[in-house]
Amino acid sequence: MSAGLERTPRTLLVSDRSSFQHEKNRLSSQVEQLHFNYKVSVLLPECSSAPSHLDTAFNSFNSFYLIRDLPTYELLDKHFLEAAVYQGRVSGLSYKTRLDEDNSVALMPNGHLTLSLDKDSFELLGVEGKPSRFNHRTNRRYVVTVDLTHSSMAPGGRGHQRLIAGLKSRLQLRTDFLLSHHPGGGASLQALLSRYDWSEHRPEISSCTLTDLSCPALLTSDLQSCDPHRFLEWLGAVDAHVSCDNSSSSFLSSLVCPEPKTTLGRALSVSVVGLLLPQDVHHLIEQIRCHLEQPRLESWAALTVHGFVDSPVSWGGAEHGVLRGGENFYSLLMFHDHTYHLHLATGAHDTCPR
Template identity: 30%
Template sequence: MLNPEVVKFPAPENFVSYSQHSWHDSHNDHSWQRVIDHHPFNTKVSLLLPDTPSLPEFLHDSLTTNTEFYLIKNLPVLEFCSPVFLQAFLKTGQLYAVSCKSLLDVDNTAALTPDGQLHLILNKFTYQELSLSGTLSAHILRKPLERFVVKVNMKEPSFKPGRPHYTTVTSAFTQVHLTFTFWLTWIPDDTGVCPSSIAKYFHDLGYSVEERKSSLSQSIVTEVDMPVLGKDGEDTDPEDVFEWIGCQTLGVHLKTEGTTVCEVVTPKPSTLVNNVCSLQCTGFFTPRQLSSLLSQLRLWLKQRSESAVPWLSMTVYGHPDSPINWGTSEHVYHTNGDNLYTLVILRDQLRLYKVSCSRKPQRMYVKSNKNK
């Protein structure tokens, strides 16, 4: 029997935005590039490639070469404050680190972004014990109020040994031993420096460091009715295109004619294509790697016949338990943690779908009726 109280909870909100962009726009108009750059922690990439019975070598290399990242176990946050670490890594490259074995709604979580911001979401006990300035989480309404946000800017001038702010932060992290298992990758500004230097640094300090690589899986559908986009004035509805991409990614069989409201029908107009490859790649991807992948997909598309490969799609999924998702915005909890985007790649344009959770606080308790 269903709990009768469940119906009293409001449904979580999310937003799907859609926009079209010409490849010939000036750089300042590349809002799609800002979407890629402002989505720091990416754990899965999904590609749909028509007329691709076998994975192209360039694509395999792009997704598996130089995409290594590191799993560092039981790493104290205090290590990020070390003067040696700040000078050698934080100030000389782009660093992405996020706690990977903690749940956002019940555990303490942490992330470090390339701009030098350390983001923490803490329970009430840890927050009070830490005694650093923070704020109540803005995206949840619950009783008791027990989730707090702490941010530390490690690139500001006052964050260095001898300064009061640095002393306050390091003293707090010394007294409260905050440790996490991190996914971490570092892109040095100097191309002559090996990115694995950061792994050696932590290994030499005695921490367990494991190199991880992305993994690939794929499936092929021999015949698919693919939505028509931008051809002789014909264009499938954007919502139907987005739904079609999701169905192909999940392996949902589409019906030619719908018989119930629950069935998903083939979008119209559509064209028959062969050997659609649905490729799933899991790992830890930086915005720079995804921008490079997009450029390679564009070049490959130009080399293919338009009738065989009308367009491609790339969907990027964010980490579901990272403290932030878009830019430096606080990530909401498991009421709705949607944070993904889909790029539909055509020869003359790009179409962007961005899925984000509501910025409105989500109520996690049943609102009482005082009139009863």
């Protein structure tokens, strides 16, 4: 085994406790900070099927588009800028590009375009950028960030023409591209879609009912004894359908449920996968809160949101780095009394979420 694999990579974890009813709670802004969500997982104890209002919330996530072989310069098209970008109605991400090896592209709802480029591509493009924060001994990657809403990037302006020229004649960057329109913004994409091979996708929903599930004794929001790392490890194991029983006959997993623990007779695990908007995640959180207001045996629910591993940005507009894992996710543990625990996590090659 190589020396690099013998050591567990360093991770960053920021934990916060607050109440939805606290006027200074920052949950809404923190949800908005993770722009490119790949997967949302929900765990509902003592539940075998989702109530109708939660089922509606799972199915109300907005659709998204996959555009094949899209030239990046199309994101600077005058009509696309005016109809979509300036209105704050779109976000997009290059698809199946590996952040540590390939050129990657991200378009954020605030109009910021980020290109993560290898050294040769950066030099070909010929525009201003900066070395990646995650270079080691030599500058092998560069990041170009452009505010497409700035006056200097207005169509026909010097900055706009220079970037267009670089992407058309020198670098000619093309990728498969995921594009999500915010509510009311679908029509703004039709001119772009008409020029390329594209397909529309609904987020994929899967669910399963778990029985006799070992679970930390989360009976109140005063959860002092459970270490956040162990709790997240358990929650991830449940989502991945990995047993935490750690029986002597099993050599697949040494994971155990944190103490003190209890056993849930049943629990519902639901996942939604796609290019998911933060607004849809926030709506789901509100519906889970309504669910928790109903009288029931258990008074908590857990939601975990995973960002794309190979997104050039993670929290806010901060650069995202990949070497071994590329994690960027948060877990929200909600209680019936409107309090919550929020855990924001990244791998070693990322800035600290906040």
